Amino acid sequence: xxxxxxxxxxxxxxxxxxxxxxxxxxxxxxxxxxxxxxxxxxxxxxxxxxxxxxxxxxxxxxxxxxxxxxxxxxxxxxxxxxxxxxxxxxxxxxxxxxxxxxxxxxxxxxxxxxxxxxxxxxxxxxxxxxxxxxxxxxxxxxxxxxxxxxxxxxxxxxxxxxxxxxxxxxxxxxxxxxxxxxxxxxxxxxxxxxxxxxxxxxxxxxxxxxxxxxxxxxxxxxxxxxxxxxxxxxxxxxxxxxxxxxxxxxxxxxxxxxxxxxxxxxxxxxxxxxxxxxxxxxxxxxxxxxx
Amino acid sequence: xxxxxxxxxxxxxxxxxxxxxxxxxxxxxxxxxxxxxxxxxxxxxxxxxxxxxxxxxxxxxxxxxxxxxxxxxxxxxxxxxxxxxxxxxxxxxxxxxxxxxxxxxxxxxxxxxxxxxxxxxxxxxxxxxxxxxxxxxxxxxxxxxxxxxxxxxxxxxxxxxxxxxxxxxxxxxxxxxxxxxxxxxxxxxxxxxxxxxxxxxxxxxxxxxxxxxxxxxxxxxxxxxxxxxxxxxxxxxxxxxxxxxxxxxxxxxxxxxxxxxxxxxxxxxxxxxxxxxxxxxxxxxxxxxxxxxxxxxxxxxxxxxxxxxxxxx
Numbered sequence: 093x094x095x096x097x098x099x100x101x102x103x104x105x106x107x108x109x110x111x112x113x114x115x116x117x118x119x120x121x122x123x124x125x126x127x128x129x130x131x132x133x134x135x136x137x138x139x140x141x142x143x144x145x146x147x148x149x150x151x152x153x154x155x156x157x158x159x160x161x162x163x164x165x166x167x168x169x170x171x172x173x174x175x176x177x178x179x180x181x182x183x184x185x186x187x188x189x190x191x192x193x194x195x196x197x198x199x200x201x202x203x204x205x206x207x208x209x210x211x212x213x214x215x216x217x218x219x220x221x222x223x224x225x226x227x228x229x230x231x232x233x234x235x236x237x238x239x240x241x242x243x244x245x246x247x248x249x250x251x252x253x254x255x256x257x258x259x260x261x262x263x264x265x266x267x268x269x270x271x272x273x274x275x276x277x278x279x280x281x282x283x284x285x286x287x288x289x290x291x292x293x294x295x296x297x298x299x300x301x302x303x304x305x306x307x308x309x310x311x312x313x314x315x316x317x318x319x320x321x322x323x324x325x326x327x328x329x330x331x332x333x334x335x336x337x338x339x340x341x342x343x344x345x346x347x348x349x350x351x352x353x354x355x356x357x358x359x360x361x362x363x364x365x366x367x368x369x370x371x372x373x374x375x376x377x378x379x380x381x382x383x
Numbered sequence: 384x385x386x387x388x389x390x391x392x393x394x395x396x397x398x399x400x401x402x403x404x405x406x407x408x409x410x411x412x413x414x415x416x417x418x419x420x421x422x423x424x425x426x427x428x429x430x431x432x433x434x435x436x437x438x439x440x441x442x443x444x445x446x447x448x449x450x451x452x453x454x455x456x457x458x459x460x461x462x463x464x465x466x467x468x469x470x471x472x473x474x475x476x477x478x479x480x481x482x483x484x485x486x487x488x489x490x491x492x493x494x495x496x497x498x499x500x501x502x503x504x505x506x507x508x509x510x511x512x513x514x515x516x517x518x519x520x521x522x523x524x525x526x527x528x529x530x531x532x533x534x535x536x537x538x539x540x541x542x543x544x545x546x547x548x549x550x551x552x553x554x555x556x557x558x559x560x561x562x563x564x565x566x567x568x569x570x571x572x573x574x575x576x577x578x579x580x581x582x583x584x585x586x587x588x589x590x591x592x593x594x595x596x597x598x599x600x601x602x603x604x605x606x607x608x609x610x611x612x613x614x615x616x617x618x619x620x621x622x623x624x625x626x627x628x629x630x631x632x633x634x635x636x637x638x639x640x641x642x643x644x645x646x647x648x649x650x651x652x653x654x655x656x657x658x659x660x661x662x663x664x665x666x667x668x669x670x671x672x673x674x675x676x677x678x679x680x681x682x683x684x685x686x687x688x689x690x691x692x693x694x695x696x
Contacts, residue, residue: 226675227402227630228629228675230633231633234653234668234671235405237656238655239408239409242656316634319526319527319528319638323637324657338526338528338532345540349532353529353532356529356532359526360524360526360529367523368520
């Protein structure tokens with residue numbers, strides 16, 4: 093561990109965690125974004141307890157009620173409370189994002205480290221990543237929905253596949269910088285095995301770019317995933333998912349625009365918060381990544 | 384230069400192969416027998432067998448893959464299982480509108496984005512700069528369908544200014560142009576932000592370069608310095624970055640076409656997938672992918688034309 097401690101000082105731009113939080117808190121935009129992100133995560137996790145009502149419970153005597161009054165965000169065409177629907181929708185959308193990011197990001201991290209560490213397979217792995225990168229995420233979405241049939245599983249697979257090459261590139265780039273440092277050589281010299289070397293010495297020094305990318309990517313995954321659901325290729329109605337809810341609302345746009353607008357605005361706010369937070373994290377953790 | 388293009392073409396080969404393989408797999412997962420579909424409901428088993436042999440369906444998979452490639456080379460993408468129309472025919476009718484939509488979006492969003500980005504970089508840190516950057520972040524965060532629905536509701540429905548369903552003819556007619564306006568505004572709307580952001584970064588980089596300082600030292604007027612010395616060099620990375628964003632634009636186009644019932648490839652693809660029309664889905668996905676690969680190639684070549692250093696390295 094002492095090897096890590098000494099080199100951490102020599103690696104540029106690796107400020108302490110507490111300092112990062114303080115910096116985020118002093119920047120108003122980032123602070124608001126952070127607060128909103130925490131709030132959405134809280135709302136998504138505790139949706140069943142916060143809502144108290146079944147999101148599928150219809151009430152045909154109170155359909156298409158506008159926001160305000162008895163229903164804070166109004167009701168949809170089946171008289172379902174949009175507050176409840178949004179809580180569950182947030183839960184589904186965020187879960188879709190988290191699973192995609194964990195699977196795609198995890199595989200990408202493994203490939204990135206493997207490419208940086210084992211130089212012989214680097215070329216092959218990176219060419220493979222280039223091939224994946226040649227496809228826009230929407231095409232993965234279309235192709236995978238066609239193969240497996242529309243549904244949230246297809247969206248998660250598509251978003252994961254689209255995340256792998258991006259994460260692999262970022263991790264490889266970061267790992268290559270760290271690999272050049274003396275302490276890696278030292279750890280090798282004392283006979284440390286590869287797995288331990290990567291886990292104990294390489295990975296901890298590549299955390300910043302991984303963290304920044306994951307935050308920014310999360311917003312994009314949610315945006316794309318909800319777009320696929322909006323197209324009918326992801327979550328299927330009547331399930332409460334924000335993109336699918338917006339698609340349902342589109343049918344009633346001219347009678348009750350709020351049914352489509354409420355979930356759309358919620359997606360916008362969540363993605364915006366993650367993007368602002370990701371940008372702020374990048375500036376705080378790793379200014380070299382700034383584009 | 385030629386070597387550069389040749390190298391890029393070579394790297395595109397495995398990608399294209401991957402696309403075609405995916406297309407082939409799509410046809411394998413069809414729940415129905417394509418021979419039965421082609422033969423029609425009245426066909427006798429003999430006829431179905433004959434068609435099966437004709438299509439090579441009785442041969443091993445890898446032979447079928449090469450037969451499939453052969454048919455593709457002849458432009459035969461199969462027949463829709465929903466309406467029996469050749470896939471190539473439907474594609475031929477939808478590629479034009481998709482290109483129209485994308486060009487319509489780029490036509491206004493790229494110049495506006497470059498303008499906003501340049502001005503923001505020039506007055507770095509000003510209120511305008513902050514506003515442009517905030518707009519850019521909002522642009523990459525907003526769902527395309529939200530922009531579309533808002534435009535439909537206000538411009539199309541409430542103010543009745545522009546039509547919002549379908550295409551009304553070629554863009555050189557007034558009606559056609561009017562029908563294109565809202566879809567192009569929607570798609571371009573989410574593209575202005577990223578372009579502005581990329582331009583700003585590129586211009587900032589160049590504004591600090593030695594040759595810009597030299598230009599100023601020579602006493603050139605600011606307009607010449609910014610337009611000729613800074614922006615011109617900044618455009619090189621901007622072209623590449625815009626090229627990299629084409630995938631983002633394609634995603635937006637699929638959604639935009641669906642919202643506005645625009646008769647493009649994206650809408651055709653979504654409809655085919657939703658109705659399990661695998662030959663059609665396969666055809667649209669192949670065409671969208673190949674189109675994307677070609678655009679990337681063109682951007683790369685354009686990059687080499689703009690920046691002589693790329694050709695050498």
